[in-house]
Amino acid sequence: MYKKPLPGPTLESKEFWEGCKRHELLIQRCRDCGSYRHYPRLLCPKCNSENTEWVKVSGKGQVYTWAVAVQPFHPGFAEDVPYAMVIVELEEGVRLMTNIVDSRPEDLYIGMPVKVVFDDVTEEVTLPKFKRARKRK
């Protein structure tokens, strides 16, 4: 049984999680000024427009920063320590908190290219995680 916390989608975020379930990474974009935003919000913080669309993004990005949990603070992660909580910056400029599935904490570096993968952790929930990608030319 899956023992880690699961997201509880809200009216504002359900498109994001439904996208993940279909293995699509969807991010909000303002239809008026074109800026991307995440986490989901009702208004565009740049121009305050409510006119929003959900856009399928490339899923490519790079490691922006991370921390390594050495002590477990949740029973669901007790067997995972040490594990890295990684903030990935997507090509579109927004960032996500995530895990890198194919790297050990000591392999990480700022600027490391990564690409989204989808982890179907339960029948209902899919989490967007990342794996190493080839360096862009």
Next chain:
Amino acid sequence: MTTLKDKAAIVGIGETEYSRNSGMSSLGLLLQAAKRAMEDSGLTPKDIDGVVPGFMGITAEDLISNFGLADLRYTTTVHMGGASAVASLQTAAMAIATGIAHNVVCLIGWNGSSGMRASAVGARVETIPTMPMMSNLREFEMPFGSFVPAHWFAPLARRHMHEYGTTSRQFGAVAVAMRKHAVLNEKAMMKNPITIEDHQISRMIVDPFRLLDCCLQSDGAAAVVVTSAKRAKDMRHRPVYIMGIAEGHPDSPDQIPNRPVFTEVGAKKAAPHAFAMAGVTPKDIDVAEVYDCFTWVVICQLEDLGFCKKGEGGPFVEGGRIELGGELPVNTHGGLLSQAHILGMNHVVEAVRQLRGDAGAAQVKNAEIALVSGFGDLGDGSVVILRR
């Protein structure tokens, strides 16, 4: 232009014992701290017509019921986590300056060791449902293993190290300075001196934070009484005036990943307002009590408060510069890192002691102007500049 400068003063301070296991309820601790602050001021509960209770453990109703407050005219609660203690002084001063209330008690505290562990704030989200970032954390970060304050701030510290070359040994210099001061403080929970080597071999909690980068978990409460500058002159102790005060909120205050700049916190926005109101500059500060939930948070705030340039906080804390006798003594009581985690109200109390000249072995000679900063939630900031 109207200003809050010198309109209000802190005239009473009160603290409980600081311990790992108080054996009291957090309500009991808070009431005790409030009572001691009133006694210190010479005021009685019948004089109190404003209260600013902290964001957990007590309500205005508790204070009315227990102290028999007959005519409470003003209450509010500041929801800025560890920035609340200093920010509560702002709302108290506003109430006093406008005549809404005359004598206001600000208080905060908890059983942060024996009750809800300070380190587990977040992991036990139900205990503080009012913290405004919790819904984002629960939905977008906890599923990936990020639960507690050390998890939230360690990624910021790593960016600071990456962008400016800040080192773990510099974090250690903060821990060493706080401990040196704690050794002099009778209320401090940590009494054994430490070295940077001790810091370097202390166990990793959340890389890059080692055990000695993390604050204590404490039971205790602290309170202050604020009154008008005019009435303050007739109180039991030398008044400590609020010269300048401000709060500041980081961009993207309810989540860290999408914060535009990872190496600045709310103090960056608050400090210019507080200094402008006070009419002084960082060079005029004799002693600073800087919120220190983690060593790195002190380094970042020293930059944001204007004591050094952005990126120079690491070198700034080296060589004893923030120790007693140094250029800017910081956390002369030992701070959250080595005195106790009383959510920063212990920092306010210590600043008042310094300006009264009552700081004992840690007294900064002729301290006339002090700064206290708060840091809370995901980087909210508050800054007060006090003078004797």
